[in-house]
Amino acid sequence: MPPSIMKGLLLTEFNKPYRFSTDIPVPKLETEDDVLVKIAVAGYCHTEMMVQSGEWADKITATGRSLPLIPSHEGVGTIVEVGANVKHLKVGDRVGSLTMQHSCGTCSDCKQGLPKFCDKNEMYGVSRDGAAAEYMVVDSKWTISLPSQLSFESAAPLMCAGTTIYSGLKVADLQPGQTVAIIGAGALGHIGIQFAKCMGLKVVCVDARQAPLDLVQKLKYAPDFALDATKGVDYALKTISGDVDATLMATDSLAAHEYGLQLTKKHGTFVIIGQPTDPIPIHYSHLIFRNLTIKGSLLTDPETLKEMVTLVAEKGIEVKTRSYPIQDVETLLQDYHKENHAGKLVLRVSDDQ
Ligand SMILES: [Zn+2]
Ligand SMILES: [Zn+2]
Incomplete structure (x- = not known):
């Protein structure tokens, strides 16, 4: 039986530090499809x-x-309780869950197999309590069991x-042998490079x-190729001897978008992944004269x-992390804001491996 109270982080006010609390009530299952997870690691994301x-x-x-809200929308851990409808998961399973939760199942997106776009979705760490606490209730429909080779931290x-x-x-829809540029070699980029190599793509990282x-x-x-963006796009085009079939923008730097657009070949694909606060400027010539698909x-x-x-486990893809005890979230944040940090910062909620 899980305890009745737990430790965790709380966002109590916008733009204020998280509060570390030791007396948060352990959540209860809300639907028969839910599971209760004892959290091991909670990622810290730009979101x-x-x-x-x-x-x-x-x-x-x-x-x-x-x-207040418990932060983190990247939670992994071990199931300690399952709802009556849950068939594919059981107590003791090591699991991870996508942030989307409780899709309605009846809207046009849900019916078309696109529940991630369901307007009724809740998102843990965003609009319901997240993973930066010892226990989290998640929707089993958005939860999968993890390969045994994969550590919680990875x-x-x-x-x-x-x-x-x-x-x-x-989304970029490339064939083996084609070239992809990944702009931004941070938390997303360093994993994406390895996925792209495993898909047989030629990879330019910037x-x-x-x-x-x-x-x-x-x-x-x-x-x-691992290119220094400060040397400019002409340097990149010369170094890689041509342009790329698709570009993934794994950064929210607005200036980097024009660089990425220029790096992408005519009729190529430009995929936006970062979430800049301000609108992304895209010159019409990229759309009209160069026919890029965005x-x-x-x-x-x-x-x-x-x-x-499964791909990560079988190919031995490396997820570079640095972990911090949950009560040291402020140290994590200081490191996150250091310009030159590399890899992904995560909170260690328990000692489970
Ligand atoms: Zn995220
Ligand atoms: Zn729906």
Whole structure:
């Protein structure tokens, strides 16, 4: 039986530090499809900052929720309780869950197999309590069991960062031998490079910071080119001897978007993954004279998540993390804001492996 209270982080006010609390009530299952998970690791994503600043306040209130809220939408751990309808998961399973929860099942998106777009979705860490606490209730329909080879620390970043970039590569719809550029070698980019190599693509990675460029060149599936963005797009085009079939923007730097557009060949595909606060400027010539296709990419569905974690486990894809005890979230945040940090920062909620 789980305890009645737990420790965790609370966002009590926008733009204020998280409060570490030791007496948060352990949540109860809300539907017969839910499971209760003892959290091992909670990822910290750029989106967490958008929630903390109040930029996503409308998403919180849309589901009737208000602060306080437990942050983190990248949670992994072990199931301790299952609802009556849950068939594919059991107590003791090591699991991870996508942030989307409780899709309605009846709207046109749900009926077309696109529940990630369901307007009724709640999102844990955004509009319902997230993973930065010892226990979290999640919808089993958005939860998968994890391969035994995958540690919780490697698995947590896959729930958003990994799945977002994997989905972006699928959206780009490339064939083996074609070239993809991934702009931004951070949490998403360094995983995406390895997915792309495993898909048989030629990979150009671009970042303006040296630490992430150093990190990706040491990966087992290193990019074919790791380019310094500060040298400009002409340097990139010359170095790789041509342009690329598709570009994935794994950054929210607005300036990087024009670089990425120029790097993409005529009739190519430009996939937006980062979430800049301001509108993205795109000159009409890229659309009209160069016929680029511009798409976005939002997370994924549970089947594709399963496919992705299996690929990570089987190919030995490296998820570079640095972990912090949950009560040290402020240290994590200080490191997150250091310009030259590399890999993904996560909160260790328990000692479970
Ligand atoms: Zn729906
Ligand atoms: Zn995220």
